[in-house]
Amino acid sequence: MSDNREFICVVCPVGCTIEAVVEGDELQEIRGQACQRGAAFVREELTDPRRMLTTTVRVRGGALPLVPVRSAAPIPKGLLREAAAHLRGVEVAAPVTEHQVILPDALGTGIDIVASRDVAAASAAEG
Numbered sequence: 001m002s003d004n005r006e007f008i009c010v011v012c013p014v015g016c017t018i019e020a021v022v023e024g025d026e027l028q029e030i031r032g033q034a035c036q037r038g039a040a041f042v043r044e045e046l047t048d049p050r051r052m053l054t055t056t057v058r059v060r061g062g063a064l065p066l067v068p069v070r071s072a073a074p075i076p077k078g079l080l081r082e083a084a085a086h087l088r089g090v091e092v093a094a095p096v097t098e099h100q101v102i103l104p105d106a107l108g109t110g111i112d113i114v115a116s117r118d119v120a121a122a123s124a125a126e127g
């Protein structure tokens with residue numbers, strides 16, 4: 001039996017509302033996507049939904065107490081909460097540089113968690 005489902009494409013900032021007819025995890029019909037990436041997004045949502053993870057990690061000896069971090073690529077949606085919980089226990093020593101790997105191979109996904117900005121060491125910031 002087929003279902004009508006609605007998706008908001010998160011691949012780019014346009015955020016198309018996509019209407020799809022699906023049967024199980026198979027895409028039968030699709031409309032509303034402004035480009036081909038929308039169909040790929042809906043197919044992935046049906047079989048292996050993923051999202052970027054963004055959170056913060058504690059910094060030891062830094063000019064700031066926290067550094068924003070993100071996954072280097074979207075990770076399985078079902079692992080977002082567990083990955084965020086794991087990162088709450090992670091602390092990184094200053095200085096931190098943008099793109100520095102904070103947690104390699106997060107939860108065995110093969111995807112690294114990386115810093116989104118620099119954080120200088122406290123002493124360097126005070127000088």
Ligand code: SF4
Pocket residue numbers: 009010011012013014015016033034035036037038039041
């Ligand atoms: S369908 Fe294309 S244009 Fe629309 S949000 Fe997705 S990527 Fe952006």
